Amino acid sequence: xxxxxxxxxxxxxxxxxxxxxxxxxxxxxxxxxxxxxxxxxxxxxxxxxxxxxxxxxxxxxxxxxxxxxxxxxxxxxxxxxxxxxxxxxxxxxxxxxxxxxxxxxxxxxxxxxxxxxxxxxxxxxxxxxxxxxxxxxxxxxxxxxxxxxxxxxxxxxxxxxxxxxxxxxxxxxxxxxxxxxxxxxxxxxxxxxxxxxxxxxxxxxxxxxxxxxxx
Amino acid sequence: xxxxxxxxxxxxxxxxxxxxxxxxxxxxxxxxxxxxxxxxxxxxxxxxxxxxxxxxxxxxxxxxxxxxxxxxxxxxxxxxxxxxxxxxxxxxxxxxxxxxxxxxxxxxxxxxxxxxxxxxxxxxxxxxxxxxxxxxxxxxxxxxxxxxxxxxxxxxxxxxxxxxxxxxxxxxxxxxxxxxxxxxxxxxxxxxxxxxxxxxxxxxxxxxxxxxxxxxxxxxxxxxxxxxxxxxxxxxxxxxxxxxxxxxx
Amino acid sequence: xxxxxxxxxxxxxxxxxxxxxxxxxxxxxxxxxxxxxxxxxxxxxxxxxxxxxxxxxxxxxxxxxxxxxxxxxxxxxxxxxxxxxxxxxxxxxxxxxxxxxxxxxxxxxxxxxxxxxxxxxxxxxxxxxxxxxxxxxxxxxxxxxxxxxxxxxxxxxxxxxxxxxxxxxxxxxxxxxxxxxxxxxxxxxxxxxxxxxxxxxxxxxxxxxxxxxxxxxxxxxxxxxxxxxxxxxxxxxxxxxxxxxxxxxx
Numbered sequence: 001x002x003x004x005x006x007x008x009x010x011x012x013x014x015x016x017x018x019x020x021x022x023x024x025x026x027x028x029x030x031x032x033x034x035x036x037x038x039x040x041x042x043x044x045x046x047x048x049x050x051x052x053x054x055x056x057x058x059x060x061x062x063x064x065x066x067x068x069x070x071x072x073x074x075x076x077x078x079x080x081x082x083x084x085x086x087x088x089x090x091x092x093x094x095x096x097x098x099x100x101x102x103x104x105x106x107x108x109x110x111x112x113x114x115x116x117x118x119x120x121x122x123x124x125x126x127x128x129x130x131x132x133x134x135x136x137x138x139x140x141x142x143x144x145x146x147x148x149x150x151x152x153x154x155x156x157x158x159x160x161x162x163x164x165x166x167x168x169x170x171x172x173x174x175x176x177x178x179x180x181x182x183x184x185x186x187x188x189x190x191x192x193x194x195x196x197x198x199x200x201x202x203x204x205x206x207x208x209x210x211x212x213x214x215x
Numbered sequence: 216x217x218x219x220x221x222x223x224x225x226x227x228x229x230x231x232x233x234x235x236x237x238x239x240x241x242x243x244x245x246x247x248x249x250x251x252x253x254x255x256x257x258x259x260x261x262x263x264x265x266x267x268x269x270x271x272x273x274x275x276x277x278x279x280x281x282x283x284x285x286x287x288x289x290x291x292x293x294x295x296x297x298x299x300x301x302x303x304x305x306x307x308x309x310x311x312x313x314x315x316x317x318x319x320x321x322x323x324x325x326x327x328x329x330x331x332x333x334x335x336x337x338x339x340x341x342x343x344x345x346x347x348x349x350x351x352x353x354x355x356x357x358x359x360x361x362x363x364x365x366x367x368x369x370x371x372x373x374x375x376x377x378x379x380x381x382x383x384x385x386x387x388x389x390x391x392x393x394x395x396x397x398x399x400x401x402x403x404x405x406x407x408x409x410x411x412x413x414x415x416x417x418x419x420x421x422x423x424x425x426x427x428x429x430x431x432x433x434x435x436x437x438x439x440x441x442x443x444x445x446x447x448x449x450x451x452x453x454x455x456x457x458x459x460x461x462x463x464x
Numbered sequence: 465x466x467x468x469x470x471x472x473x474x475x476x477x478x479x480x481x482x483x484x485x486x487x488x489x490x491x492x493x494x495x496x497x498x499x500x501x502x503x504x505x506x507x508x509x510x511x512x513x514x515x516x517x518x519x520x521x522x523x524x525x526x527x528x529x530x531x532x533x534x535x536x537x538x539x540x541x542x543x544x545x546x547x548x549x550x551x552x553x554x555x556x557x558x559x560x561x562x563x564x565x566x567x568x569x570x571x572x573x574x575x576x577x578x579x580x581x582x583x584x585x586x587x588x589x590x591x592x593x594x595x596x597x598x599x600x601x602x603x604x605x606x607x608x609x610x611x612x613x614x615x616x617x618x619x620x621x622x623x624x625x626x627x628x629x630x631x632x633x634x635x636x637x638x639x640x641x642x643x644x645x646x647x648x649x650x651x652x653x654x655x656x657x658x659x660x661x662x663x664x665x666x667x668x669x670x671x672x673x674x675x676x677x678x679x680x681x682x683x684x685x686x687x688x689x690x691x692x693x694x695x696x697x698x699x700x701x702x703x704x705x706x707x708x709x710x711x712x713x714x
């Protein structure tokens with residue numbers, strides 16, 4: 001399988017505290033990679049480094065074998081990141097929220113937005129302001145992006161937060177499908193993932209040394 | 216969350232998107248998309264437009280009350296008072312320029328989108344000017360009447376604000392971007408930005424005074440135009456860099 | 465030539481190297497500063513001729529002018545150091561920039577204070593909206609902004625970067641501010657006396673001034689190096705070489 005994203009000798013220091021160092025990893029097309037570890041070991045920091053939100057790190061990142069720093073826009077076009085905050089405006093409807101997101105990547109296409117919202121079970125909620133929706137539904141609006149922007153690389157920070165049990169299963173299925181179609185997923189979660197595909201795990205916070213291992 | 220009832224459609228959609236993947240995303244589209252979203256947000260919370268205008272009006276009202284209602288005296292200070300009040304109104308409303316985006320995570324999405332961050336900043340600044348700087352400019356002549364601004368000053372007051380307020384929005388965006396990640400900003404942003412506003416204030420007020428005294432104002436306006444162009448080019452870059460730092464925490 | 469410069473530049477980036485080399489430089493700069501400032505002060509205050517219009521009160525320029533020049537130079541130095549830290553991610557440059565701010569603010573304050581002291585006998589008021597003094601006052605505000613921003617961030621790295629951006633923005637603005645304040649000043653009050661812009665100062669008057677300016681630069685270098693060294697020790701306290709240094713000193 002083709003290599004999608006890889007990192008060499010990654011190290012991150014936050015406020016004089018070494019979070020991790022000498023971290024190497026490779027994510028191939030079709031891989032799902034979980035960043036695991038106790039609180040405060042730098043899971044979110046690592047994800048933000050990978051997404052290009054945190055420039056303070058040592059080491060190098062490669063997208064499809066090319067250094068990310070050489071063409072960051074190419075990397076960003078192929079990245080879909082969902083962070084802690086869903087990135088939803090409460091005063092806008094789900095449709096308007098997604099219309100903005102769509103404008104960042106694709107030409108406007110209302111059918112496509114309705115379709116994405118249907119996929120995350122928000123049919124009928126397209127036109128109501130988001131402040132009337134629940135936290136779980138906000139998450140779902142954010143997750144609808146997965147259908148709007150077909151980026152090969154997904155980086156998801158705690159995607160299961162506030163999602164009900166049935167929803168968790170659906171997202172797991174979605175991740176598995178994405179991997180099957182040749183995409184790559186990197187995520188953090190406290191939830192025990194049950195995926196049909198193999199799950200790679202980066203364990204952070206083990207005696208200051210991190211290593212990649214197969215789970 | 217694959218919708219089993221409609222697998223065909225899902226596949227079609229996937230194909231459509233994949234095909235577009237070859238095309239580079241357009242920063243112009245992202246610019247207008249963000250512009251439309253932010254305008255829509257302001258439209259939903261119309262008080263955001265009204266508050267700076269109320270502040271402007273009240274602040275101007277304080278001067279006759281605090282100093283003297285005598286018309287000759289007010290006429291003398293009118294240009295300065297109007298400019299200072301407009302400047303403060305702009306500054307106070309800028310505080311929240313990026314705050315909401317930071318809190319709800321959409322700022323992250325802007326930063327990792329494949330567009331120059333400066334373009335995105337420009338889009339937000341344009342919205343800010345449209346809903347603050349422009350209304351302030353339109354309201355200023357009205358308050359000029361209350362301040363007994365001499366007749367020759369009105370046109371130039373309007374023009375100078377029209378040229379100056381975009382500069383204020385642009386420069387202020389740097390301060391907003393620098394402080395958006397901080398837990399307690401308080402008056403910090405005001406402290407950072409006010410000294411940078413001084414040249415705009417000097418030439419803005421200067422142009423109105425010159426017009427009232429029957430002197431040429433083209434030079435003033437040219438300088439204000441030059442300041443606007445400089446801010447237009449440099450401020451979004453600085454604000455973009457500042458936003459990346461603020462996201463770092 | 466270029467290569468040695470690049471090598472030097474990279475070595476400057478190492479806090480340990482910076483600490484050691486500046487340790488050797490400080491005594492020299494300190495000696496030069498003491499010598500020059502002593503000579504300049506004595507010369508300026510005791511031997512230079514009195515001004516034909518202002519009498520002896522003009523002698524304050526031997527402190528005012530060096531302080532004012534330093535105040536502006538330090539802002540530029542701070543922005544350049546900040547820019548280097550921002551672009552090349554050089555920690556030492558960040559620390560230099562951070563150390564610059566309080567020194568610069570102090571110099572600005574000295575310039576303002578001496579300006580006020582000079583204003584009293586000359587204009588009969590402690591404060592006059594003289595173009596130079598007004599520019600200095602705004603510069604002081606800019607310094608306060610940078611210092612306030614530095615202390616507002618929890619993360620030292622973010623603090624350094626944010627204040628670097630602010631000082632770069634400030635540097636772009638300083639000439640604009642200076643120009644507009646000068647223009648504003650000529651519009652509002654054509655001052656009869658200016659603190660420094662006199663018609664051709666005779667050499668007996670400006671020579672001691674020159675000595676003072678150089679002395680002030682040396683003094684700035686000493687204080688800057690000392691502050692930066694403190695900052696280095698504080699930030700690198702976990703490293704081996706600082707630990708070794710501390711145990712050595714007992």
